[in-house]
Amino acid sequence: MSTADDASKHAPGTGAADDRADGAGGAIIFAFVIGLAASLIVGWVVFPKLLYSQKRQPIDFNHALHLGLEDQNCESCHFFREDGSFSGAPALAQCIGCHAEVQGDSPDEIRFVEEYVQKGREVPWLIYSRQPQCVYFSHVAHVRAGGMDCVSCHGHIGESERLPVYEENRISGYSRNLWGHNIAGFKKDSWDRMKMDDCAECHAREGVTQASVQTTKEGCFVCHK
């Protein structure tokens, strides 16, 4: 502080002091710009990489191949039970129907049969869309009652030949698919992000009854438990 005061006091009339102040000012601005750039790079590029650990699925499942062989589309493997609950990722019992023995020559399939089918172990799939414990989600309400198709929320996963990398938040343990891949929060497709506001936005747009007295939005128990 004292140097700044001195500089302003002596500035008028002394040319040498003027030059010194300009040089110091330039250095400060330069250091600030460098520091700002470094902070932005750390914040926008390095930190997200550090925050999420990258995991591969135990078996690299080929959706496109299976979808061509099944006749009921997604519901062949991801089906509803009679009580309205959703089966989610298939259990081993469903795979065994075809994969009791090795069918082709894919190394992933050979590993699947040897390590899981023959040993009777369930595959520990990593679930991209697993929500926190306080969240209630009903597939049947969206698909049967709302008439939505799978692509609306899950994107074109059914046409993929490899499973995407599972990114796990090292602090919360949740999948990056919930927070979204874009660190700035931009969203292009409905499956880019699965946060509360994304649910609420679609519900408001599609005319789900807004029954909350406090917020005049929708009731809390619609999506919470």
Add this chain to the structure above:
Amino acid sequence: MKIEGEQGKSKKYGMVIDLDKCTGCGACMVACMAENNVPFKQDESDKRLSITWMRVYQLTNGKAFPDADICYLPRPCQHCEGMHEGHSPCVSVCPATATDYDAQTGIVSQIYTRCFGCRYCMAACPYHARHFNWWDPVWPEGMEKYLNPDVSVRMRGIVEKCGFCFSRYQKAMEKAHYEGRRELEELEYQTACTQACPAGAIVFGDLNNPQHRVHQLAQPDPRRRGRPGNPKAFRLLEELQTYPKVYYLSSREWVHKAGHKAELIKEAGAHH
């Protein structure tokens, strides 16, 4: 794709508890704790610190033998409608929008991850239906495997209360959606306490639906904010105008009186 009101007609879920049938066995309290993952401590003797969404109180008429009489009164959250539709005492004071009135079901919801534990709602609730988690829940080893996956567990520092087993409503609706229905049958959605009561004292259903037993027993008058038409029925602290959706039935005059404020103040005065 969707039209207004496609979620079905708006409901007013409520309860009728027959105090002449209640034996005070406490099965409703146990069923409630098991259903809703309510935490408990080794020492539950201090009732100011314990959490019981459903609590059975013992009332006495204060008379000597042979006129002495007692009555057991199970008390869940009363799911008050409040002075204006949905402005129940707790909902009006919550600064976090953690508790809310759902006009679709008439249920006062409590979202645990939203609550920050100021406890205004506990001060506002005239029925002591709300409880504060003074500690993180700890279950005896192995018991965590018996927790209900449809009800989220609560952490230290937040308020919890009865939600009319809302997870059962969600489950029932899933089955209805699977079968292409928008409406539930009366018995598809029942609370744990209702089903556990061995005396059949607790009845649960939609107060708006004349086919449901709760409607027939309470005979709520919509022009008088749901006041019971059945002379045997009353609501707790009716004069506070909280307009609860839990009705009590009794043929005994002194039990009716005990449900009112004046009588409670007299009782409290007699004890202290």
